[in-house]
Amino acid sequence: MVEIKTDTSIEAMRAAGRVVAQALAAAREAAAVxxxxxxxxxAARAVLDGAGAGSPFLGYRPRWAPVPFPAVLCVSVNDAVVHGIPDGRRLRHGDLVSIDCGAVLxxxxxxxxxxxxxGRAEPADATLIRTAEDALAAGMAAAVVGNRVGDIAxxxxxxxxAAGYGIPDGHGGHGVGRSMHEDPGVPNEGRPGRGMVLRHGMVLAIExxxxxxxxxxTYTASDGWTVRTADGSRAAHAEHTVAITDDGPRILTAP
Structure with missing residues (x-):
């Protein structure tokens, strides 16, 4: 079931979204060789603690996971697409790093x-990142009242x-609200004009x-969480929480 949020609830979600943006910024600033x-x-946990926010990631255990997720941040490096567990691995020059964070406030x-x-991005990595960001911008632009989930996909x-990149099977966006994963699912590929009609008050994570x-x-690594590319190639990930409103899409996790 899809929960339609009130304007007051969207404002409360914007407060949570600001904390997410601050945590991502802190983790990115800390990232160095x-x-x-x-x-x-x-670094991300310190921001959540300072804001009095909790983490929807820490202790999260969906049915398919062998163990609860042990951190507040997913850190996926190079061939890791999503759900990387932050451990003692140390960053090297040229590493491609995706960080994913949530907050509950x-x-x-x-x-x-x-x-x-x-460090300095190789041209191929810069293009990969820019494409993920451009795809996110395109998805958000399609997140308007009267469109359908398929239009975003x-x-x-x-x-x-168009950029010649792969799209990981079985992974995409989702509704957000009181829980991190709510209906509807938001695929990263699909046919326009299909799926649920977008209404004022729906909130989606487009990623x-x-x-x-x-x-x-892709395949899931032995830790039970990290999703890696099957051929070892590099991957990028971009995501925002977006409210569908009569005034157009509102990015709730913008800085």
Whole structure:
């Protein structure tokens, strides 16, 4: 069931979204050669703690997960697409890093992700990141009252495919509200004019993921969480929580 949020609830979600933006910024600022992935998680956790916010990631255990997620931040490096567990691995120059963070504030959730490189980006990585961001922008532009979920999916997928990139099978966006994952699902590829009609008060996490090789295949690593590209190619991920409003899409996790 899709929960339609009131304007007051959307404002509360915007407060949670600001915390997410601040946590992502802190983790990105902490990222440097020699810094461990666990240190990025600590930087994000400090922001959540300072804001009096909780984490929808920490302790989260869907049915398919062998263990609860142990951190407030997903940190996915190079061939990891999503759900990377931050551990003692230390960043190297040229690493491609995706960080995904959520926050729970006053019972409402925000969720966003960003990809960047450590040090100077190689042209191929810069293009990969820019494509994920362009796909996110296209998906958000389609998130207007009267459109359908398929219009968002089509907008995202068209940008990714035009660039020659793969789109990971079985991964996409979702509704957000009192819980991190709510209805409806928001695929990263689809046919326009299909799916649920978008209404004022719906809130969605739109999150393109792109694979450099053009292949869509992934696998889950032995930790039970990290999703990696099947061919070892690099991946990028971009995400915002977006409210559908009569005045157009509103990005709730913008800085």
């Amino acid at each position: 020699g810094v461990s992935l666990r240190e990025l998680d600590r 006053a019972g409402w959730v925000g969720d966003a992700a960003v990809t960047f490189t450590v 089509h907008a995202v997928g068209r940008v990714c495919r 393109p993921m792109v694979i450099a090789s053009g292949r869509d295949d």
